Amino acid sequence: MGPLLYFALSVIQLSSILATEQIPLKCFLQDYNFFNIFDTSAVKTSSNVVPKTHSLHFDTVTVNSAGFDIDGWKHDGTNIKFQGLNDAILDEFGFNFTAKVLQLTFHTDMVVTYDYKSSGTLFSTPINGEGFAEVSLKNIQVSFIVPFDIKKDNDKKFIELKSFNYSYDIRDNATFKFLSLTSTNKELSESIEQQINQRWKYLTVHFGKVFYDSLAEKIFNVLKNYVMNFPLKNFGEC
Ligand SMILES: *[C@@H]1O[C@H](CO)[C@@H](O)[C@H](O)[C@H]1NC(C)=O
Ligand SMILES: *[C@@H]1O[C@H](CO)[C@@H](O)[C@H](O)[C@H]1NC(C)=O
Ligand SMILES: *[C@@H]1O[C@H](CO)[C@@H](O)[C@H](O)[C@H]1NC(C)=O
Numbered sequence: 001m002g003p004l005l006y007f008a009l010s011v012i013q014l015s016s017i018l019a020t021e022q023i024p025l026k027c028f029l030q031d032y033n034f035f036n037i038f039d040t041s042a043v044k045t046s047s048n049v050v051p052k053t054h055s056l057h058f059d060t061v062t063v064n065s066a067g068f069d070i071d072g073w074k075h076d077g078t079n080i081k082f083q084g085l086n087d088a089i090l091d092e093f094g095f096n097f098t099a100k101v102l103q104l105t106f107h108t109d110m111v112v113t114y115d116y117k118s119s120g121t122l123f124s125t126p127i128n129g130e131g132f133a134e135v136s137l138k139n140i141q142v143s144f145i146v147p148f149d150i151k152k153d154n155d156k157k158f159i160e161l162k163s164f165n166y167s168y169d170i171r172d173n174a175t176f177k178f179l180s181l182t183s184t185n186k187e188l189s190e191s192i193e194q195q196i197n198q199r200w201k202y203l204t205v206h207f208g209k210v211f212y213d214s215l216a217e218k219i220f221n222v223l224k225n226y227v228m229n230f231p232l233k234n235f236g237e238c
Contacts, residue, residue, distance in 0.1 A: 059086070063215065070206070085108060105144070112137065123195050129181045
């Protein structure tokens with residue numbers, strides 16, 4: 001375990017008062033390695049199996065497609081790969097059993113690659129091209145607010161995450177590389193790319209949401225399956 005993750009573990013807050021039951025933090029950390037939840041092999045195993053490996057694999061999160069058509073710019077991505085969760089650092093993680101809300105905040109550097117098709121206009125310039133895109137996000141912070149219910153199955157209590165709210169903030173910067181935004185004119189293409197990079201904040205806030213939505217949805221689903229496997233009753237026994 002790298003020093004960064006070790007640090008992250010130590011800042012986990014678990015506010016965990018469930019009626020009279022307390023969930024000791026040590027149980028949580030010993031038995032459930034939060035940091036491997038994005039391991040795709042863990043996701044594929046049956047929902048009854050709690051991943052217990054202590055190796056850290058976040059792997060790449062892949063989304064088949066996402067796209068937008070905003071202010072005259074149409075931009076569709078396929079085979080979207082989000083890399084960087086491997087090095088994510090938890091800023092905040094806690095269950096509030098009074099408000100029944102799980103809070104999760106982490107930050108990381110991320111590289112997003114995809115195949116794109118783009119048309120319409122951006123910055124009053126006509127765009128018509130397709131190719132490979134690479135977006136580098138330095139210090140993206142993602143926060144989730146996740147309401148949950150405590151469900152009871154036979155004698156076992158578990159947490160069911162209901163829905164989520166999330167927000168993202170790119171705190172350092174973003175760099176965009178597009179292969180050929182206009183198929184006819186290389187200079188124009190480079191000029192648009194330059195403008196995109198100069199106005200990265202506007203781009204990520206105004207147009208990017210649908211891409212982050214698709215990532216957030218994946219993270220939520222992984223989290224939901226994962227948390228479902230916490231048998232609350234057993235926490236008292238470790
Ligand atoms: C949990 O939620 C309750 C109700 O909203 C709030 O009063 C309390 O401060 C929260 N606890 C923590 C540790 O945030
Ligand atoms: C972007 O942020 C990183 C730190 O995360 C910094 O090293 C880099 O120089 C910045 N790039 C630009 C173009 O500002
Ligand atoms: C989610 O965010 C919206 C808009 O900010 C807000 O109205 C809603 O109450 C939030 N829901 C939760 C569960 O926090």
